[in-house]
Amino acid sequence: MGSLKLEQVLQQKQAANQNLFVPYIMAGDGGLDILEERINFLQESGASAIELGIPFSDPIADGPTIQEAGIRALANGTSLKSILEFLKSTKEDRSIPIILMTYVNPIYHYGMEQFAEDCADSGVDGIIIPDVPMEEEGPIATHLSNEKIAFIRLAAMTSPEVRLKEIARKSEGFLYAVAVMGTTGVRSSHSDNVKGYLENLKKYSSVPVLAGFGVSSVEQAHELSSHCDGVIVGSKIVDLLYQGKHDEVRNLIQSSVNSKVQV
Amino acid sequence: MTTYTMPDNKGRYGEFGGQFVPELLMPALIELEKAYEEAMVDPSFTEELDYYLKQYVGRETPLYFAEQLSKQLGGPKIFLKREDLNHTGAHKINNTIGQALLTLRMGKKKVVAETGAGQHGVATATVCALLGLDCIVFMGAEDIKRQKLNVFRMELLGAEVRSVSQGSSTLKDATNEALRYWASHVNDTHYILGSAVGPHPFPKIVRDLQSVIGKETKLQIIEQTGKLPDAVVACVGGGSNSIGMFHPFIEDEKVKLYGVEAAGLGVETNDHAASLTKGKLGIFHGTLSHLLQDENGQVKEAFSISAGLDYPGIGPEHSHLHDTKRATYKPITDEEALKAFQFLSKTEGIIPALESSHAVALAMKLAKEMSAKETLVICLSGRGDKDVEQVKSRLEAE
Numbered sequence: 001m002g003s004l005k006l007e008q009v010l011q012q013k014q015a016a017n018q019n020l021f022v023p024y025i026m027a028g029d030g031g032l033d034i035l036e037e038r039i040n041f042l043q044e045s046g047a048s049a050i051e052l053g054i055p056f057s058d059p060i061a062d063g064p065t066i067q068e069a070g071i072r073a074l075a076n077g078t079s080l081k082s083i084l085e086f087l088k089s090t091k092e093d094r095s096i097p098i099i100l101m102t103y104v105n106p107i108y109h110y111g112m113e114q115f116a117e118d119c120a121d122s123g124v125d126g127i128i129i130p131d132v133p134m135e136e137e138g139p140i141a142t143h144l145s146n147e148k149i150a151f152i153r154l155a156a157m158t159s160p161e162v163r164l165k166e167i168a169r170k171s172e173g174f175l176y177a178v179a180v181m182g183t184t185g186v187r188s189s190h191s192d193n194v195k196g197y198l199e200n201l202k203k204y205s206s207v208p209v210l211a212g213f214g215v216s217s218v219e220q221a222h223e224l225s226s227h228c229d230g231v232i233v234g235s236k237i238v239d240l241l242y243q244g245k246h247d248e249v250r251n252l253i254q255s256s257v258n259s260k261v262q263v
Numbered sequence: 264m265t266t267y268t269m270p271d272n273k274g275r276y277g278e279f280g281g282q283f284v285p286e287l288l289m290p291a292l293i294e295l296e297k298a299y300e301e302a303m304v305d306p307s308f309t310e311e312l313d314y315y316l317k318q319y320v321g322r323e324t325p326l327y328f329a330e331q332l333s334k335q336l337g338g339p340k341i342f343l344k345r346e347d348l349n350h351t352g353a354h355k356i357n358n359t360i361g362q363a364l365l366t367l368r369m370g371k372k373k374v375v376a377e378t379g380a381g382q383h384g385v386a387t388a389t390v391c392a393l394l395g396l397d398c399i400v401f402m403g404a405e406d407i408k409r410q411k412l413n414v415f416r417m418e419l420l421g422a423e424v425r426s427v428s429q430g431s432s433t434l435k436d437a438t439n440e441a442l443r444y445w446a447s448h449v450n451d452t453h454y455i456l457g458s459a460v461g462p463h464p465f466p467k468i469v470r471d472l473q474s475v476i477g478k479e480t481k482l483q484i485i486e487q488t489g490k491l492p493d494a495v496v497a498c499v500g501g502g503s504n505s506i507g508m509f510h511p512f513i514e515d516e517k518v519k520l521y522g523v524e525a526a527g528l529g530v531e532t533n534d535h536a537a538s539l540t541k542g543k544l545g546i547f548h549g550t551l552s553h554l555l556q557d558e559n560g561q562v563k564e565a566f567s568i569s570a571g572l573d574y575p576g577i578g579p580e581h582s583h584l585h586d587t588k589r590a591t592y593k594p595i596t597d598e599e600a601l602k603a604f605q606f607l608s609k610t611e612g613i614i615p616a617l618e619s620s621h622a623v624a625l626a627m628k629l630a631k632e633m634s635a636k637e638t639l640v641i642c643l644s645g646r647g648d649k650d651v652e653q654v655k656s657r658l659e660a661e
């Protein structure tokens with residue numbers, strides 16, 4: 001459980017010559033009842049880990065697709081508490097690592113120490129908090145570390161080299177390389193400087209580097225994965241699942257992870 | 264007497280404040296802080312700022328002895344700090360002119376801003392027209408419907424108004440969208456935040472730029488009465504006119520500071536904007552302070568008759584002044600504000616903004632407990648012309 005499990009699973013995938021692929025889904029979009037089914041589906045489709053979004057009223061790092069999924073989840077009565085309870089009651093049934101992506105206020109309100117303890121209890125392996133930069137991470141980093149949960153840091157294309165190095169050094173489980181200037185949401189391509197940015201992060205980081213934000217196609221996944229260790233796909237997966245296009249999700253994951261075997 | 268040095272070097276006011284933003288925005292906040300600190304000790308910058316404040320904004324504003332109001336209430340001598348006489352009709356421009364000059368100094372040519380009722384949007388569009396900056400203002404779709412005239416004003420001034428229909432389509436959603444836009448255009452765009460809220464260094468920059476209110480008041484009241492005031496009253500939305508008024512008085516511990524929160528239909532109902540009175544600590548729009556939120560940490564909608572007070576959060580420095588009891592925060596309902604709106608209009612011939620009417624209403628209550636030897640200053644943050652139509656339909660309905 002926790003950061004050790006996340007690291008081991010990612011290592012196994014890489015040892016099998018796979019690109020890493022972490023799909024993002026919004027917990028409670030469609031109700032918590034279908035979450036177990038979705039997690040199993042993503043696990044069987046070959047995902048490396050699952051990033052589970054906690055809905056928040058004011059998601060400033062998210063574009064329209066994830067915003068709307070969050071509104072649907074909140075309308076279903078989803079809360080951090082109900083998600084953790086669900087994860088706890090189903091933890092024996094899954095092997096895939098679970099990473100929670102949450103804005104800071106829901107966990108601040110929950111109580112940071114309690115949150116870390118309950119995450120450990122619920123079989124959560126990693127945490128991503130998009131609105132906590134290094135300057136503010138002290139208290140939550142301590143609690144997560146006490147519970148041996150991976151605190152996954154985010155790097156940005158605006159970060160100067162000194163910050164990138166420090167973020168890379170600190171990150172646990174993997175390093176989340178935000179690959180666009182802006183919010184989550186489908187983009188048709190990434191800018192030319194992404195390549196150098198990812199390759200620098202690879203140099204600085206001892207954990208795998210995954211590119212996220214704006215990734216929506218197999219081609220993008222292959223292109224980005226050739227400069228780092230894999231990708232995180234959010235809006236596209238959220239949208240396809242909402243439309244019930246499960247086959248497309250499976251195909252996206254399988255084709256993305258397998259490029260290394262083919263070439 | 265202890266010296267007051269907040270914020271600390273981490274942008275904290277006691278435990279409040281901070282920089283809870285995505286990494287993408289951190290370099291811009293660091294750049295802004297550096298540019299601001301350098302500008303404030305550069306005479307060429309401060310002289311230019313003073314020039315525009317005097318010749319364009321119309322400062323200094325009068326500290327007017329409201330003799331009729333004082334007489335009718337039968338308590339202390341009441342003075343009005345006339346921020347309503349500024350260009351564009353409110354204190355908001357004290358901040359926007361300073362931040363627009365800072366934008367130019369950082370070599371940026373574009374500005375983004377959020378607005379609720381449109382006051383900050385108009386004040387931003389105005390200085391952007393003056394200084395030749397491109398200006399985009401995000402405004403909730405609901406607010407656009409309610410404030411058509413201000414939308415037209417901003418467009419007349421050359422700004423682009425973008426409608427926000429996410430979430431509840433009001434100020435907090437417009438702020439979310441402005442933050443998202445800024446994240447996507449941070450290399451060439453400055454975000455002119457409209458109140459003493461948001462991540463450090465915004466609460467400090469906005470406070471410092473608004474402190475001209477309190478600094479002038481201090482000199483003027485001593486000139487007119489020979490002493491410091493006994494009490495100072497200002498309304499609190501995000502908290503910019505109030506912190507601008509309070510800050511120069513913080514070390515003068517005998518001066519009582521009163522912030523007025525909007526109680527809407529009453530703090531016992533769900534429809535109010537009383538973040539300090541009823542909120543819990545939370546992290547919102549980049550800062551840790553008091554916040555209206557539900558039992559799961561989801562941010563609630565604020566409610567007030569006055570659009571400028573309609574914000575679920577509050578500036579971190581107010582949370583600190585509340586926590587240390589240096590300032591006292593009281594709620595005033597829509598009803599009380601409406602009465603004060605009419606009372607000041609009739610007694611002094613001054614129509615106050617509905618926001619400022621909240622401060623007038625609390626002053627009317629405080630006056631009852633104060634003596635003729637004492638003095639009280641109200642920060643009249645804006646004029647009420649923008650509100651007359653709304654008040655008219657409300658009074659006609661009653």
Ligand SMILES: Cc1ncc(COP(=O)(O)O)c(C=O)c1O
Nearest residue numbers: 500501502503504571618644645
């Ligand atoms: C006239 C006036 N007063 C007060 C406010 C409240 O803002 P703040 O608390 O930042 O002064 C506003 C906001 O729009 C306003 O227009």
